[in-house]
Amino acid sequence: MKMRVGSPVRPASLKAWIKQLMATPLAAAIIALLLLLAGVVFTLQVDRIGRTEKLRQASVQAQILASGIAAPLAFGDEATLREYLEALRADPQIIAVGAYDATGRFVAGYNVVPTRLPDHGRLAEPAMTARDLTVTAAVVQGGTRLGTVYLRATLDSWQRRATRYAGLAAIVLMASLLIATLGASYASLHEAHARLQEETASRQQAEEALRQSQKMEALGQLTGGVAHDFNNLLMVASGSLDLMDRTDDPARLDRLKAGIRHAVDRGAKLTQQLLAFSRRSPLKAEVVDLGDRIRGMDTLLDRLTTNGISLKTSIASNLWPVEIDPSELEVALLNVVINARDAMPQGGLVTISAENLPGDGGAPDQVRIAISDTGTGIPPDVLDRIFEPFFTTKGAGHGTGLGLSQVYGFVRASGGDIQVESVPGQGTRITLLLPRSTLSPIRSQPEQPVVEAASKRRILLVEDNDTVAEMVGGMLDEIGYEQERAASGDEALVRLEQGANFALVLSDMIMPGKLNGLDLVHEIGRRWPRMPAVLMTGFSEASISARGEGIPLLTKPFSIQSLSAQINDTLSRS
């Protein structure tokens, strides 16, 4: 974790900073040291309080004695006086006591050798040395000073006090040691953890890159066919247009129009699938319906069925949902089908089938996808090597050996299994077994009818391309909206400022001028926050960020149905 330079320390980074600080052995040592210091200070404090308390006790004792011996001292009753003084012998810590009369003359007392009593009694401040303390008290009766009392008591020796605190010291010392040890091990653990995280991150990055290159590799296998296919589509379209100029027969015109429509649809779909396929996306499991997904790949798979190869799909209805990464599934299927194609240089049949496989005897429910071909088959001696990365029999420039390793990785990551059956000379069957998910799949939206405009409302269409503008304008007319066109974002702002009563702004993404579509939507959001806006876009990075911001989006090419549905949606939401 690094602190960003120049940015103020926010609570989050402060926390991080503290965490980082905690993770150094130095910090642990400092904490342990502080604990030790606190222990010493605490002990000294307790000792000091103990001594002060002792002094107070001695003062009270002297005072009680002084009050008691007032009469015997005044009237020279030595026997009584002695009784009072001797009573203090019970306390072994009192090592000297003396009673002195008003003139300071010693009257009675005792002392434990080698302690000595002062010859002369006088009042003095309490005194404390390392080993003992001395207090005096006045003998006063009725306001008259009758004498003084002198009392001296030992304090516990240094050694005795030390033993008293030894337990505490041991605990503090142990705690300090524990903290230091824990701190050190935490620090090394923290370091190891950070290293591990770094490693994981870089490995993830590498895997990400590998997946992408696997995809591009699969795609590369398709490109030749794709270019060819587009040429065919364009051929159909331009040819039909030519023919339309030469005929007035309405039936024939309709057929030609339908042909163009079909060609354009196929082209659009193919582009969509190629773009979606090549998109960089993080590994993300979704609950999907395998049938939908396989059917959605038809145009991609069709690219492979050239040179006498035909493709048959048989997908059981009501397939159970599975939880997988859809784009990985697509790559895996392509890899397997590409291998099948490669195994049939003289043509043949590829069959893709999918069905439910109910588990029995404790085995879980699974969905089975089987891809079989009528190709060369796999010789037994290489059968158990085909999943190895970089294992290929296709020679330099043809095979990479990465196809089946991707398939294997995908299946294992999805919690599934893979099986290969192959008879050399007859064909191969690859079976993917994916575990059934208990969740229900996110359905792709079925085709909707055109949603007619509820009322005549004005829409500002922002589009730089005249043809597209004319086409989209026509669609809007058809749905039942009034529309006005602006050729750029800047022009659109001018129209909005003039205050023509627009209900919605429909804008292209990439446009000449200062503002692109996204900027325009931002500007509108700032100045006319209640004005809804819809963006039209081909596939681009910008569209991803627009989607991230929750801006309604139409992906080009779009049908009149989706245009009407999107506008209706946006208007009814605002």
Place this chain on the structure above:
Amino acid sequence: MRGPRLAVLMLCAMFVGLWTAHARAAPLEQAVKASFLFKFAPFVEWPDNGAGAGKPFTICVVGEDPFGATLDEVVRGQRISGRSVNVRRLGDSGNAAGCQMLFAGRSSSAGYAPFAAVAGQPVLTVSDQKSGVQGSMIQFVMQAGRVRFQIDEGAARSNGLVISSKLLGLAISVERK
């Protein structure tokens, strides 16, 4: 030792004691009694103590004075509850007004009744058993050659005086009535 002569006397009184048979004229015994006389004061509470503030505390001696200069020496420079101490000799029949303490010595005069004049008044009366004077609150007695005293606590109480239990505890006998 820098103490005055009195201290020497008292030292002798306490440690040696009085053992001379003919103690009547013994100066040591009288010195001790003078010292005791003064020291009774702190152990006694007089009523309306505040009224006498500022005026000296007065110890009166009626009849024959057995102490002589010793008593003056004992009280010299001393204070009782912040009041200076004064000794007044009344002779055989002086006026006892203003006295807080009244010591009655022997007298040869007929009808000698030293305490009659202060009956019912808060005056601490003291006498010596040897002198034969009766009716005092505190009376000096000799016991085993030492000066001791007995106390008539009832008399003191009825005259409004409170004698400290510390002093009562030291008396050889206490009349409580």
